[in-house]
Amino acid sequence: MTSTPPTGTRPTDGAPEAWRGRARRAMTWASAAGAALALAAAAVAWSWSGELPAEAASHWSGSGVPDGFSTPSSLVLLCTALALGLVALFCAIGTLAGSAASTRRIAAAGSVWSGGFAGGLLLVTLAPQRGLDDASQVGLSAGAMALVLVAPLVPAVVAAMLVPGDPVLAAAAPVPSDAPRVAVRDGERVVWLRRATGGPGLAVGAVSILVTVALAVVTQTWGMLVVPVLLAGLFVAMFAFSVRVDGSGLTVRSVAGWPGTHVPAAEVLAASVVHVSPFREFGGWGWRVGSGGRVGVVLRQGEGLLVERSGGRSLVVTVDDAATAAALLNTAAERAR
Amino acid sequence: MMWRIDPGGDEPLYAQLVTQVRLAVAHGELRPGERLPAARELAASLDLNMHTVLRAYQLLRDDGVVELRRGRGAMVAARQPADLTAVERAIADLVDAARRAHLSTETTTTLVKEAMHR
Numbered sequence: 001m002t003s004t005p006p007t008g009t010r011p012t013d014g015a016p017e018a019w020r021g022r023a024r025r026a027m028t029w030a031s032a033a034g035a036a037l038a039l040a041a042a043a044v045a046w047s048w049s050g051e052l053p054a055e056a057a058s059h060w061s062g063s064g065v066p067d068g069f070s071t072p073s074s075l076v077l078l079c080t081a082l083a084l085g086l087v088a089l090f091c092a093i094g095t096l097a098g099s100a101a102s103t104r105r106i107a108a109a110g111s112v113w114s115g116g117f118a119g120g121l122l123l124v125t126l127a128p129q130r131g132l133d134d135a136s137q138v139g140l141s142a143g144a145m146a147l148v149l150v151a152p153l154v155p156a157v158v159a160a161m162l163v164p165g166d167p168v169l170a171a172a173a174p175v176p177s178d179a180p181r182v183a184v185r186d187g188e189r190v191v192w193l194r195r196a197t198g199g200p201g202l203a204v205g206a207v208s209i210l211v212t213v214a215l216a217v218v219t220q221t222w223g224m225l226v227v228p229v230l231l232a233g234l235f236v237a238m239f240a241f242s243v244r245v246d247g248s249g250l251t252v253r254s255v256a257g258w259p260g261t262h263v264p265a266a267e268v269l270a271a272s273v274v275h276v277s278p279f280r281e282f283g284g285w286g287w288r289v290g291s292g293g294r295v296g297v298v299l300r301q302g303e304g305l306l307v308e309r310s311g312g313r314s315l316v317v318t319v320d321d322a323a324t325a326a327a328l329l330n331t332a333a334e335r336a337r
Numbered sequence: 338m339m340w341r342i343d344p345g346g347d348e349p350l351y352a353q354l355v356t357q358v359r360l361a362v363a364h365g366e367l368r369p370g371e372r373l374p375a376a377r378e379l380a381a382s383l384d385l386n387m388h389t390v391l392r393a394y395q396l397l398r399d400d401g402v403v404e405l406r407r408g409r410g411a412m413v414a415a416r417q418p419a420d421l422t423a424v425e426r427a428i429a430d431l432v433d434a435a436r437r438a439h440l441s442t443e444t445t446t447t448l449v450k451e452a453m454h455r
Binding site for chain 2: 242321
């Protein structure tokens with residue numbers, strides 16, 4: 001037996017909370033891994049305590065010699081607290097908003113990277129000061145700093161890959177009767193193709209890359225050029241997405257090939273057109289997570305395609321002509337029931 | 338834009354694509370400079386042979402609707418071919434008048450040629 005839900009209500013489905021168990025499991029081990037990396041670094045630093053100067057160098061501002069000092073034990077505490085704070089933040093994001101596998105992967109990777117980064121920061125700060133009585137001339141190698149930023153990406157990517165994807169969860173409720181549809185004849189093949197582009201992403205990317213290059217050049221810390229390289233990779237992946245709606249559902253993929261996602265038509269509860277404010281609703285541009293775990297591929301302000309998906313998930317893409325895409329996706333969803 | 342293919346339709350598949358692009362350009366749905374989907378992508382999405390899409394794109398290029406550039410795919414041409422609706426309407430009127438006057442096709446085209454050379 002099926003019944004049409006009353007108009008105007010947000011479509012719901014049989015298993016809107018089933019993701020919470022998956023999110024808790026993933027975030028438990030990912031947080032443990034992130035914390036373990038930081039605590040292992042703290043233990044190593046602690047074992048050096050007899051060899052370190054009473055006032056260890058803790059801050060450099062580009063001149064080559066330190067301009068800030070603290071006791072080794074307070075440095076250990078500071079870095080560990082930084083790591084645990086970031087791990088807790090990612091754990092909260094994954095647990096509270098991880099309805100989509102992509103969000104749980106981002107949170108798990110963030111947690112592991114944070115633990116590795118803060119732990120690495122502690123070790124590269126203290127390692128050159130072992131056996132010194134006076135830390136006033138000790139340097140901080142830019143290469144080591146670059147390594148601290150990049151090396152934790154390896155366990156972070158592994159963590160993201162270890163997070164299981166979402167199980168197939170066909171929507172049970174019928175597509176709302178008031179949702180727009182497209183007339184499609186039997187045997188007719190229909191596809192809607194569009195590129196999601198625009199917005200301030202390119203300008204933000206160009207400026208941040210130029211600034212980080214300029215900083216590395218001015219301070220002659222060549223190892224820090226790794227930052228603009230990472231940023232460039234990020235912006236290439238995020239500045240344009242191809243969006244496709246056909247009988248199989250919705251496919252959103254970066255023109256660089258990654259990242260991307262596919263929403264099978266059978267998992268679509270309803271598709272509609274919404275107005276999107278990337279900064280207000282998602283805190284920025286690109287592939288984002290918004291309130292309630294809504295995944296956003298948001299590049300510019302304005303018209304967007306909203307897809308309510310089974311399992312309490314939803315996805316927003318800022319794209320022109322979203323009304324046609326929504327109607328075709330509703331039609332595909334209805335045929336997939 | 339939305340692309341439709343009806344394999345059961347009377348029109349050949351490539352011609353269905355050509356018609357849709359022409360209509361989308363005429364309605365302003367596709368704007369000059371806008372890029373059409375890569376032939377491979379469109380063919381895969383509509384379960385067509387890639388040559389069917391390429392044939393449609395080539396016909397559209399021959400008619401001046403799109404420009405094909407190596408490596409950049411098909412783009413809607415900046416200057417669209419002239420609007421022929423007024424001419425077509427006048428021809429329909431001319432054919433009606435010629436039939437009423439019992440003129441042969443040859444006589445009518447001769448009259449048109451003479452008028453064009455004036």
